[in-house]
Amino acid sequence: MPPTSPTPVNRDEAPPRAAVRSDPRVAVRERGDACPGALRLHAADDGRLARLRLPAGMLTPRQAEALADAAERLGDGHLDLTSRGNVQLRGLGGSCGTELAGLLHEAGLLPSETHERVRNIVASPLAGLDELSSADVQLWARELDGLLCASARAAALSGRFLFALDDGRGDVAALGADVTLLARGDASVVVHTGPNRPGLRVAPEDAPRAALLAAETFLTVAEASGSAAWRVGELPAEHGRGLEAAVRAGLTDAGIATEYGAEAPKPGPGGGSRPGAEAGSPRGAEGEPPVxxxxxxxxxxxxxxxxxxxxxxxxxxxxxxxxxxxxxxxxxxxxxxxxxxxxxxxxxxxxxxxxxAGLITDPGSPWYGVGACTGRPGCAKALADVRSDAAAAVSRGSGGLPVYWSGCARRCGHPRGHWVDVVATDEGRYDISVQGDVRNTPGPGPGLEPGPGLEPEPGQGLDPGPELADAVAAARTTPLTR
Structure with a gap:
């Protein structure tokens, strides 16, 4: 029988910015990582929340049915999909931890209780399912997951540290992961540590081990920096610059041959711009997620x-x-x-x-590209029922940039790339702007910091209703300028 789950902690899904104390030389985090997991439940206003990591997003039919049972018996009857290909259960009872853990263990969804929050691995979803695939990233994911769970050192990674395994099309490489494996046309694989950074070429058979070693090296560098950084983009500049050299030295010591010279993954629409330029082209263009x-x-x-x-x-x-x-x-x-x-x-x-049944099956759907955080009543920090307001605005227009509705300035789960940012304010209104940066610069990742705003800023302080909906629709189709 699995052990009783730890006492749930009442922490936010994304930490407030005050959790990092600013300093000209180094940012020192003042508290530990409270990211929820399958065993560490988060106490939300609508009950407990469990976040289950799914390496490469893979779920067997039996495992999918186990999650359905958990949501039905223990939660609110719904499953939330996250921006890292994971699944959340909400509305869980305060005493369901042991039963939930047992159900997940039985389904093979908890291979390591000590590592369950660090198994953040995204992979190109269409790998092997269309003509673009050039690498078996599902195999990499299984191997990397096993290596992670077997590494005592890796258990110290934050629940926000992210691995991305890209089969060469450039979709998940645009997500700003902390460690990215990117397949190349010359049958090599490039290991990138942090977004917008050059990488190291390794042989495909060494790729999963190289990814683990890169993550373990990050932990060593983060400890030396004194910053308690959770992600590569949070390292002080001098330590961030030294990370690649430290990774190469670690790979060499492990007997993994490397070469310099690979450019950073090019920022592209896969990071958040509206995927799939054409209806009837479900795969989307190269570098874009599946439509x-x-x-x-x-x-x-x-x-x-x-x-x-x-x-x-x-x-x-x-x-x-x-x-x-x-x-x-x-x-x-x-x-x-x-x-x-x-x-x-x-x-x-x-x-x-x-x-x-209500699912989005066509890029012409007015729901396509519309996202929202939990909002009220589930989140105590939220200033509005953003899901209801987003749903009311859907019928007023569709197409163009993605739009993301946030219940507060933390913008939990917002996309990367360019998007229309709709944020609730203390006055019960919404501010609208176009967010993103074509350079895809390193940063703490989704849910922590918004990207720099781009002109124009279509609306400030708008009440929910037709005027707000029209302003959002107009912002989605406004040409981007720099």
Missing amino acids: PGLVRSPDGTVALSVHARLGRLSVAQWRLLATAANGPLRVTPWRGVIVPGVAPAAAGGVLDRLRT
Whole structure:
């Protein structure tokens, strides 16, 4: 029988900026990482919250059904998809920790209790399911997960530290991960530590081990800096500059051959700009995440790409996805799910059923590209019921940049790249601006800091209603200027 879960902590899903004390030389974090997990439950206003890490977003049918059971029996009957391809359960009872842990153990979803919060691994969701794949990132993910769970050192990583495994198309490489493995056309793999940084070429068979060693080296450098940094982008400048050399030395000591010379991943729309330039092109352009629709697979089957409205699925919707799949589901970092192995003759009918059930199955849907944090009543920090306000605004327009509704200035879960930023204020109104930076500069990541604003700023202090909805629609279609 698994041990009793730790006492849930009443901490925010993203720390306030005051948690990092500013200093011209080094930023020293004043408290430990309170990121929720499957065993460390977060006490929200709507009950306990559990965040379950899913390396590469993979879920077998049995595991998917176990999560449905947990949401139905212990939670509020819904599953939330996160910007890291993980799943959250909300509305959990205060005494359900032991039962939840037992259910997850039985389903094989907790291979290591000491490492369950550090298994943040995203991977190109369509790898092996379309014609672009050039590397088996699912194999890398399984190997890296095993190495992580076997490393006592890795248990010290923050629950926010992120690995990205990119099969060469550039989708997850644009997410600003702390360690990125990027497959190259010359059959090498580049290990990048932090966004917008050059990397080290290694052989494909060494890639997962190199990723682990890079993360362990980050811990050593972070400790030496005295900053208690959780992510690579939080390192003081001089330590951040020295990280790559330290990683190369560590790889050499481990017998892994490396070469310099690989450029940083190019910032692109995969980091948050509206994916998929054309309707009818479910794969999207190179470097972009999968858009909703049908994806022809090399084995003659069809994969279905669907998104959840505001990142939330009912148990009934979740089970519909699981029963349609002929193989493991793949939860994506863009709050979507890939359903593989559907027979071509049945694919259209299945997609119709998913659309009828309320899922986003076409890039022309007015819900496509619309995101929101939890907001009221679930989050104590929220200043508005952003999900209801976002839903009310959907019918006023669609298309263009993604739009993300935030209940407060922390902007938990906001996308990368360019997006329309709709933020609730103390006055019960919303401020609107266009956010993002084409340079994709290093930073603490989603949920911690907004990107620098870009002109124009379409609206400030707008009340919920038609005027706000029209301003959001206009901002999504405004040409970006620098």
